[in-house]
Amino acid sequence: MASQEVEEDGEMDYGDWTPVANRRGGIGVNRAEGGWMTSQGSKRSLEESSSDEGSGFVRKKAGKKEVKIILKFRKDEHISLSPIAVSRELKKKLGVVEMARILRDGSLFIVCKTEEQKNKAWEVESVCKKIISERKIVGDSKVTRGVITGIPVEEDLDKLKRSINGGEVSRIKRLMRTVNDERVESLSLLLEFQESVLPEKVKIGCMIFPVRPYIPPPLRCYKCQRYGHIAVACKGKQRCPKCGDEHRVEDCKEKVQDKCCNCGGQHRVTYGGCEVRKRAVKIQQVKTVNNISYAEAVKTVQGQK
Ligand SMILES: [Zn+2]
Ligand SMILES: [Zn+2]
Ligand SMILES: [Zn+2]
Structure with a gap:
């Protein structure tokens, strides 16, 4: 049996956590378009992200409820958007926002600075001439699951959990992989976030790890x-x-x-x-x-x- 077969199977693993076979990005969605951007429209560099102030991470802030909104484009409008053009337009329509990001399904996710700004965002009918068909305000209650990889098997996961920055991690688990019919520990970890939108990346110490969506078997x-x-x-x-x-x-x-x-x-x-x-x-x-x-x-x- 092929050793690259990392995905476990089926009902017996239902509820258990097993690795995903697909690489970053899932399918049909160009993740490369989904990078973080500032309100000025430049993608943040690692240097910028590693400083605490203005880092490109979604961070849970006390008292910052319901300022996140998702704008979904009409189905036939599902094409990539220029980060510079989007930023310019958002700035014009809403003022400077905390952060915006294109989600995996092509929707525009905006973290506003104030509730008032979010209400303004709700009224936006189009972005870069793309018609918005659905709007959603996202709270912090939902759980999302993602995978990071490259974590040695001897790493202390409790310790690691406490050092993760970039999203509130409620659960952490090492994923298994199957090699020649045997289940062995993989270098991948499943992270369960108390975030309604999966973070693109997390920081452990000063190291950046991209987060890919967890696809259950x-x-x-x-x-x-x-x-x-x-x-x-x-x-x-x-x-x-x-x-x-x-x-x-x-x-x-x-x-x-x-x-x-x-x-x-x-x-x-x-x-x-x-x-x-x-x-x-x-x-x-x-x-x-x-x-x-x-x-x-x-x-x-x-x-x-
Ligand atoms: Zn078959
Ligand atoms: Zn059956
Ligand atoms: Zn048989």
Whole structure:
């Protein structure tokens, strides 16, 4: 089995945290456009970010409630925006804002300086001639999950948690990866933030770590091994994840040819290269990145074919 298969599977891991296979940026969204910018429109440099004052991080500030707003563009307006042009326009319409950022789904996220400014932002009908179709005020109650990588396995996670800057981390967990059927600790950490919008990066000491969205493994039925439902809702037959026959994995023979009951290929059902699995992973990514339902994600992936 390929060692780069970092993603764990399915129902048995549901609720547990496992690594993501995709690299930064999810799918269909140009993350390169999503950098931090100042109100003057320049992307912040690392030097700027490392000074505390005016750092490019979303930081929870006491008494700064409900000044964050998300402006969603009409679907057909979903193209990249010039950071300079956006900044200039925001300054003209709202005055100097705390920070603005293009989110993964293409929406414009603005942290205003005052409630009054936020109310003004609510009235904005277009930005750079792109029509806004939806508005959302975001509180601080929601939880978002992200992944950072490059943390040695011997690192003390409690200590690390206390040193993280750039978002309020409520939970931290090391992700596992599968190498030749064995689960081993990876260099990636899952961070659960008490932030409604996932920070782009965090700082640990003076070091910057990009944060990528956490994509949970696709939901796989423990019984029939198909994706998108769980065993209690299953109307299918019992299938073995190893050989594809109609028995439980516990009842499978020691030496048996791997066969996938989803695609018919000579691999286990969890194999990362399985076409059916790849599609399920893609659906999960679309679902997570765009924050839509499973059914909507299925439709979107079908439409991309
Ligand atoms: Zn099933
Ligand atoms: Zn079997
Ligand atoms: Zn397969």
